[in-house]
Amino acid sequence: MEENSGGAVDFRAKDLELLRSGNFADVVVICKYRKWKCHQAILIPRSVWFEKALSGHFEEATTGKVNLDEENPTYVDLALKYIYGNGLDVESSVSPEHFVEQCASLWHIADFLLLEPLISAAEKAVHGYCDKRMKQLSTIGNHDDWRDAKDRNKLCPWALDMISGIRESYKWNNKRLRAVLLEFLWVGRSSTLGGRMSSVLLDHLKDTASFSEDFFGHYSCTQWTNGAVWAPAPREYFVVASGKSTCRLCRGKVAWASPGDIDGQIFDPFELSHVHRISTGWCKVCSKIDVIPWRTQ
DSSP: OOBOTTSOBOHHHHHHHHHHHOTTOOEEEEETTEEEEEOHHHHHHHOHHHHHHHHSSSHHHHHOEEEOTTSOHHHHHHHHHHHHHTSOOHHHHSOGGGHHHHHHHHHHHHHHTTOHHHHHHHHHHHHHHHHHHHHHHHBTTOOOSSBOSSOTTSBOHHHHHHHHHHHHHHHTTOHHHHHHHHHHHHHTHHHHTTTTHHHHHHHHTTTSTTHHHHHHHHHTSGGGGGGOSSSOOOOOOOEEETTEEEBTTTOOEEESSOTTTTTTOEEOTTGGGTTSSOOOEEOHHHHTSSSOGGGOO
16 A cells, blocks of 8 residues: 555545546446546545435435536535545645635535535635735735736736635625635725726626625724634734834834835735724835734734
């Protein structure tokens, strides 16, 4: 048998190899144009949904065939890899260009198949992605922002992906993922809504029922932070004087009112939910560290 670096048998790899080869299969999972030769001994103890389908009085238990034609075969495949591998690296399993949209779709199949840990993994991946994108938007002088580089009246590709993720979260009634994405839009509103981008955003989501009411009706009031899903809890700020503050990481002094020499600093986007002005954040040196600054306090 295959062994890992510690000399122990890697059953995860062996189970994934069974899924790939289909050897010794006793059940077939069918989704549109794809078929997977699977194993009841693996599916039943690791999935409540498959346990009910294959152990009860349902047709699947008699025929040995599970039909999931109403689902997307891409995400059925990922769900099966999760079951066989006892886990899934979500970030490396979905497309970087369609990250949020595909995480939302992965969440749906995990919800459908009652795979709670995979639901949490998909949500965690989106949390981390939003952190990275917010760091990007909050870095002063960073021009790789919400707008398209060539046409500043349009959204950039990753912004369009986030819009697709919002649309999917409404489609599948995924309230937690929806809250993460709407919190992101509101916290980053200097980019996502500023400079007439609010009309662009609304135009993209005009076919998504209740988005406008949910977004503007709820997040325009700062009380939403008390029950935030993604945004950090409100905290004290280290304001030194008007236009100056202390770096939230190294505690060195940082100025915010000097055009030109502030490029590279990261302003605290979550502070804007409270005071509507920049007065705290992270210095140039700390901003270069490969961490999410508001998660390291």
